[in-house]
Amino acid sequence: MERAGRGGKTVTVIERLPKHETFVAELAKRLKTKCGSGGTYRMTSEGGVIEIQGDKREQIRSIFEKEGIRCKG
Numbered sequence: 001m002e003r004a005g006r007g008g009k010t011v012t013v014i015e016r017l018p019k020h021e022t023f024v025a026e027l028a029k030r031l032k033t034k035c036g037s038g039g040t041y042r043m044t045s046e047g048g049v050i051e052i053q054g055d056k057r058e059q060i061r062s063i064f065e066k067e068g069i070r071c072k073g
Contacts, residue, residue: 024048
């Protein structure tokens with residue numbers, strides 16, 4: 001969860017995703033739909049990054065568990 005540089009708004013950040021843009025884009029779309037909020041994705045040298053607006057950590061954890069994706073934090 002980050003707040004710095006966003007005008008005080010809270011954003012949930014998911015980092016270290018695979019370097020496969022199609023996978024990251026589809027995952028971002030599913031997360032935005034299931035969380036009912038906006039967001040974006042981008043590709044970096046380390047891999048994919050998804051940003052979801054708001055503090056959605058618990059919702060994202062439960063979505064990842066249902067889809068069989070391991071997560072930390």
